[in-house]
């Protein structure tokens with residue numbers, strides 16, 4: 526089942542109204558089902574997305590217009606023109622009146638689209654999803670090619686199920702995403718501990734636990750202290766055709782009495798605290814907030830954000846949340862169960878698999894922050910995450926066998 530992804534967001538202009546932003550470059554990340562364009566601009570700019578229906582009689586495919594207000598194109602030849610097997614067929618740019626650059630995306634099999642802005646430098650990430658164009662020309666199986674796939678299951682499988690022989694289990698791939706990294710420390714704890722170090726430590730411990738049974742492939746979006754842009758993280762999971770995506774974070778607040786565990790799935794919300802948290806996690810607001818230098822850019826979310834696999838993501842979030850809270854309660858100390866929530870976290874946008882973002886505890890809480898720096902606490906969080914992921918995997922496998 527497919528759902529429409531519509532993300533409308535407007536960034537306030539940080540630059541004077543008459544200063545035109547320059548569209549510097551467009552990068553792409555393409556998988557068979559998705560094309561992600563990353564439009565780099567010299568300044569923040571307002572943007573609008575508009576879907577235009579196909580006109581088959583005129584030979585015009587479905588299109589997406591992306592209007593970038595108050596911008597001009599540095600060099601039209603800098604636009605990519607080859608999009609592999611992804612759904613995007615062609616990209617053009619026109620200079621519309623009032624200094625608006627219009628990007629025109631031809632996407633013949635367009636099913637979903639969305640966009641979100643990122644800062645430092647300002648860029649607009651545009652996702653289109655649709656039928657892979659390569660699907661229209663399936664690669665012919667050469668006669669000489671051994672058809673090993675058909676031979677993998679022995680003919681006796683059906684008879685053997687009567688005996689207590691475990692069935693071959695589907696190998697699943699899980700992408701773990703340690704939040705932040707490199708120049709982006711994330712939240713900073715009272716003792717100076719950086720979120721980026723805690724999330725990496727937990728992700729590594731979790732990887733060891735999950736991989737130990739040998740039936741899961743576990744990939745980290747980063748395995749050292751390096752910066753990885755948010756838009757690259759989900760794209761990696763899509764490229765890997767992962768079955769699950771888990772983004773690991775520690776919470777931060779200017780209110781240092783806040784503590785506990787909460788797990789998010791992607792959706793819009795009116796909850797102010799969540800929006801503030803999402804702005805921080807999305808790099809649109811400083812994590813500490815104490816220096817009073819909040820970005821001029823403020824995110825206004827409207828319309829609906831929907832995700833692929835949203836129902837599964839809600840279930841997944843529930844398993845993860847309960848398991849982490851139960852494990853911390855049993856092994857460490859009683860923690861606040863802040864529950865499963867929805868929030869507009871960019872790192873989850875465009876993921877083609879069940880995906881959650883876990884705020885494993887508050888780094889800014891004096892006690893929790895100190896615990897987060899300890900190996901034993903990190904190990905308990907990893908144990909809880911592992912249990913939650915395992916439960917969801919087993920439930921999914923059971924449901925698929927039925």
Ligand SMILES: [Zn+2]
Pocket residue numbers: 704705711712720773774775806
């Ligand atoms: Zn974070």
